[in-house]
Amino acid sequence: MAKTEAYKLNEPVPLSFVRALLVQANNAKLDVSALLRQAGFPWNPLQESAEPQVFISVEQYSRLCMALFQALNDESGGAVGDCKTPWGSTRLLLFSLLHCANLGTAMERAIEFNASCRERRGEVRVHELVTDSSARTVSLRYFSAADPQHPPQQSGVLCGMAMWMRVCGWMTGQYIDIVSATCVGPEPGSLVPLRHFFHCPVDFDSDCNAVTFSARHLDAPLLRTEADVEDFLRVAPYHVVISPIASEVSITTRIRGLLGDDLGGDLPSFEELTGMLNMSARTLRRRLEKEGTSYQRIKDNARRDIAISLLSRARMTVSDVAERVGFSDPSAFHRSFKKWTGQSPGEYR
Template sequence: MSDVNLEDSKGTISISLVHEALCSAQQRGLNIEAMLLKAGITLELLHSAKARVSISQYAQLWVEIADVMNDEFFGMDSHAMRRGSFKLLSQSVMQAETLKKALQHILQFLNLLLDDFISQLFVQENYAYIVIYEQKQTKRMFSYATYLMLIHGLMCWLAGQRILIKQIQLKCDAPLDDQDYKVRFCQDIQYNCSENYIQFDANYLNIQIKQDQQSWYRFIQQTPQNLLVRFKNPHAVSSQIRKHLMNVAPTDWLELNEIAQRLNMSDATIQRRLKSEGVSYQQLKNDIRRDSAIEFLTKTEKSLQDISDELSFHDPSAFHRAFKKWTGVSPGAYRQNKL
């Protein structure tokens, strides 16, 4: 049955989203340090504004918080989303004929479960909208993003493909940095709007659901990790370049003008497209080396020499300096909690 391929399982997540995830637990006086320890995230990382954690570390933190609080929604709604809620939801929508019927069921389920959000599906001409109505005060971006991640992640899995979001409008203020949200959802996120909605092509609603018990079991075994990594925008130039860079060793990376030729673009066009997506070619290369380094440090026993060689640094000290510049902490800080 249909499984959506991971575009990039080596992505990382900003430490600011770790702070967001821990916010309610912290307010309730729960043992934050124990949760971080189980997720393999050191306190040193928590105090570095530039630090990032691996997808698997963040997914494990989500599980730890959900277990301790008995709430899969980080304690952000007046009514807890008790453990097992998402599992029950994903299993119950699998039998829907079309994505439209499945999405209506998803929203109905969440409307019954949560108190602070009520959502509805609308179709106008060529576009579909999920409109979110708050029942209380406007929440912070992280709450809307987590809510949408549960819905959108499930939609993509049910459809067996990426559901491209055209635009998101939200009532809340913009977070200090929304790059992680743009990577996960879409580039066009607008804040301080009069209503909350996401917009996507209505044709997606006609997709036939092609999942079964076996593919559901694989999906749920990898949740929440697959909700975090699966569905990046494949049409963004930065995504195309990133995909190319991920497939070759850093020693074989091409110059930007060579990549432009491969994509049938001029140098000026590719630079303009990257600028409009808020990223440069150098930043893409740095991000991949940084994310790969975090992956090596947290998941392997590779020495700093080996990591330095693999990421094409002159020597370990050059790698050490670059890593500290990227994340604000030394490579050793990422190894502290590694069992």
């Protein structure tokens, strides 16, 4: 297994993700018992009388995903509602990208691959990479005129695009921060899936589904080999859907690890950080610029992600959350959170 990434095979998978897969299998009228046997589950998580054990391994979850996708003959798991990704397509796609010079070339080739190899219900009107006039950000845009008999859930299409960006991050060993997103459809009744993938503002009723990120990532070289692809595919569903792989190559990931989860105290200065990473200030700035980020942005994103996690799960007041992520002034936290997510902390909760 490559040394550039950490596969968390012993991480417990939340039961809610497993149940969501089984509900999807039920809705598709598949044999749930057969899928569970194929994935090595000794019990059915949908049954109230199931064993109290709730630990599900990364490999079990990934096997269940793959069993479902194979039964559906759709490796996107229905996320991209206007087309199917036939079983085996992802493996062939990744192999076809390995020798691309950089991520930009790989993403353009993936657009070509998808146009020729996916089974579609409607005409694709937009599928392109567009760099903004300042050349600082780039948007992956997608919109299809789907069969009106089978209209896609546009928020699901957007989540599918976020999953693809996680694959792109794995290919380059970089953390790709999506800074904004747009969705063709109206705001869905539940924002939980979108919040899982997007820690940034999402604009609805747009003319195109799009994810926007730093254009510097397009120049990143691809780091993977055929052996890496085989290792990745074994647990890809977990890392694409639930938790992206933490690459040891990415300087962003290393700094996030140094910052930890409690940002209430003083964070290291840039000079202190260079000592912790054993590199010069010039080298660190160059590495950060290469990944399309900065130390300040990494700190802001860490505060954002921890605040989102605490607001979603912990029984803490907004003021307590603000203090936990380093804001002594709750009003400043409100302003920052609104800038990060497009919602106030209260609205988000």
